[in-house]
Amino acid sequence: NSELFTLTYGALVTQLCKDYENDEEVNKQLDKMGYNIGVRLIEDFLARSSVGRCHDFRETADVIAKVAFKMYLGITPSVTNWSPAGDEFSLILESNPLVDFVELPDNHSGLVYSNLLCGVLRGALEMVQMAVDVKFAQDTLRGDNVTEIRMKFIKRNLILLLLILAPEWWLLAPFIAHLEVLQVLDHLFLVALPGEAEDSFSLDQESVQQPLAATPAPNLAVEDFISHGALWDVETPPSAREAVTKHPWGRY
């Protein structure tokens, strides 16, 4: 019975609206909450569904639409609108259990009611070493015919970025304190390819681990490897060029 779920979500959103009084802020909070849900949900999903590692973004899209959505929301969205590069797609939801009885009032026209779902998808994929950008492209609550979630794969964007701007790497030399960094590029290429995701994991492990030093009391915050493996930032850079001139490799 999904009534309680719909009611709970509704109560959550209305309370957030009262607390923050600003649609943008509420959207952000929903996304954060969704993120926290997503990082935990992924383990439950992997434990119960026994799907293996996806080797490309298309497989990921299929698994999300056919297995994950079915398992948790009981709906099967369709995967469409693939970008030519194969790094973006849309999930079209015919029905959305979260918004069963909801109408958006005029004073909340900027509110993305189901933004929690975006956070969930983003958090879950981040835990399997895939950085994605998720947003609602269409929303039935705001007058469109269908609800459309647009998902963009960020890691591959980074590769395209580097390939396109390859000749200009040497221009960046004065901005880079340690030129050995450019040697790391080989690793980056290998690592940033979606299919090589496991290698990125073990590579980062080596850079992070000092075997005998990992003894501090477990109650101290343990840095999680994703913060060290920052080959990408979760937020998409404003424009390709800007991103490259500012800090192309995050923390390298």
Next chain:
Amino acid sequence: MAIFSVYIVNKAGGLIYQYDSYVPRSENEKTFSFPLDLVLKTHDERVVVAFGQRDGIRVGHAVLSINGVDVNGRYTSDGKEVIEYLKDPTNYPVAIRFGRPRLSSNEKLMLASMFHSLFAIGSQLSPEEKSSGIEMLETDTFKLHCFQTLTGIKFIILADPRQAGIDSLLRKIYEIYSDFALKNPFYSLEMPIRCELFDQNLKLALEVAEKAGTFGPGS
């Protein structure tokens, strides 16, 4: 009884959970009179037998208790220093219990981190791409089974070599983790797991596996 212990290691290599279900410890208690014919020395904050193996007391065994009073490292619980105490003839005859020392929690942390690094090295050394990493480590007295999830958490089980069904047990523990640890909102990711329900369900799962396992189909 055939599953010895369970370790859970997080993404960064830190041990977040450890459970010993059965520790086959060989212990011997004997009464000694002065002078002691075993040579004892201090090693790693413990008093261990260096020479004089006899009657089941082997080199490397640590002093576990003296006259029934437990020994902590180099001192008894009463605060007496063990080696000094045993040098004094007036304290004899004395009943000393020797046994294989238990691993302290710090040692377990270190060993888990080392395994984590070995695991990473293992997947790098693999001649084939996309290796799964170390799945099993076999010795004559135990088998270590390791399962790494797609998110980087490792579940490690040390069991009797004849124990079967460990693979499905590893998956079951993953499910129990995703239920009782992750769905607990007060549990933070990557931190040590201190959830009662998780402990209880894990023990249950281990019991079921032990009963079903030893003579079942190969794991």
